[in-house]
Amino acid sequence: MSDDRLTTSDEELLVRLGSLLAEVDSVPESVRAAAVASYSWRSPDSELAQLVESMSGAAEVRGDEARLLTFRADSITIEVEVIPVRDRLRIVGQLVPPQPARVQVEQPGSDSTVGTDADGLGRFMLDDTAPGPARLVCTLADSGPICTEWTTL
Amino acid sequence: MSDDDAGQLVRAAANGDQAAWEALVDRYARLVYTVARGFRLDDADVADVSQATWLRLVENLDKLRDPGSVGAWLATTARREALALLRNRWEVPSPDFARSEPIDESQPEPWQRLVAEETDAELWHAYRQLPIRCQELLRLLVFEPVGSYAIAAAALSVPIGSLGPSRARCLATLRALLNQPAPQRRT
Structure with missing residues (x-):
């Protein structure tokens, strides 16, 4: 039977290989910096809306297929359609139950945060979003911010 | 570095310790990057997968069932992010698709x-x-x-x-x- 534990010499060999690969196969500085910077998006006080459904090809808009994403928190469901418009994205959303709210899209890649107001029926639209990791932050009239899970759009 | 140490870093980062977070990145950035590069993704997509994986860890710092196994959690998450991105690529062909080349x-x-x-x-x-x-x-x-x-x-x-x-x-x-x-x- 093989022993699951590593011998000391095996471990030494792997450590040696590890330092070698660290040089040969190093992480680009921009990738490492992005990982470090991710920490600044920590928001322990906001409620998390989990991605519960992701569907593609549900609608055909100008030849591009849209994605339908559904995020759910305790108090609210956020449904969004992500529509490619050339190399950018349009986000059309609906809050359920319908209600007015401030909706912002946060992206680590961009310095500015784009926001809009959902109307009385809970509808909102965000134009010109860049593809990549993003999350929506909804601020309702009577509660703290609700963040969707980070999702690569 | 044992599982316990990794778990301590996770718990410290969950409590706002920036240095603990950077220690986690130092330890596992290359793991996440290596997993992402194992798929047929171009450099920009590999960067997105890596970023999304680390953002998800930020989001889940205080929710991990087993903080000591954060390395395995990161590997699983990076794999899922890469597969999700590939699925979207297949279903939504875009000009980006043309520049995806297999990494030899x-x-x-x-x-x-x-x-x-x-x-x-x-x-x-x-x-x-x-x-x-x-x-x-x-x-x-x-x-x-x-x-x-x-x-x-x-x-x-x-x-x-x-x-x-x-x-x-x-x-x-x-x-x-x-x-x-x-x-x-x-x-």
């Missing part, structure tokens, strides 16, 4: 050979002679805790029990190659 891991860049020759040429040449499957497995076993099956199994999405014989065989082959007389250089 068996052909190191010239600069990689140079770097390796300056550091540990002997080990590098032995490693490059291993079957690709062994190279893939061993490159996942170098992360803390060194030699752990959990991270490799998560990254490769295979049962932990299946890796024991492979690890033993790959390490034995690597050692045998190292003990050979000076490697025959192929040009």
Whole structure:
């Protein structure tokens, strides 16, 4: 039977290989910096809306297929359609139950945060979003911010 | 570095300790990057997968069931993010698709050979002679805790029990190659 534990010499060999690969196969500085910077998006006080459904090809808009994403928190469901418009994205959303709210899209890649107001029926639209990791932050009239899970759009 | 240490870093980062977060990045940035690069993604997509994986860790710092296994959690998450991105690529063809090219891991860049020759040429040449499957497995076993099956199994999405014989065989082959007389250089 093989022993699951590593011998000391095996471990030494792997450590040696590890330092070698660290040089040969190093992480680009921009990738490492992005990982470090991710920490600044920590928001322990906001409620998390989990991605519960992701569907593609549900609608055909100008030849591009849209994605339908559904995020759910305790108090609210956020449904969004992500529509490619050339190399950018349009986000059309609906809050359920319908209600007015401030909706912002946060992206680590961009310095500015784009926001809009959902109307009385809970509808909102965000134009010109860049593809990549993003999350929506909804601020309702009577509660703290609700963040969707980070999702690569 | 044991599972306990990794768990402590996770708990410290969850409590607002920026230095603990950076220690986690130092330890596992290359793991996440290595897993992402294992798929047929271009550089921009690999960067997105890496970023999304770290953002998800930020989001889940205080929710991990087993903080000590954060390495395996990161490997699983990076794999899922890469697969999700590939799924979208297939379903929503875009101009980006054309520039996705398979990465040929068996052909190191010239600069990689140079770097390796300056550091540990002997080990590098032995490693490059291993079957690709062994190279893939061993490159996942170098992360803390060194030699752990959990991270490799998560990254490769295979049962932990299946890796024991492979690890033993790959390490034995690597050692045998190292003990050979000076490697025959192929040009």
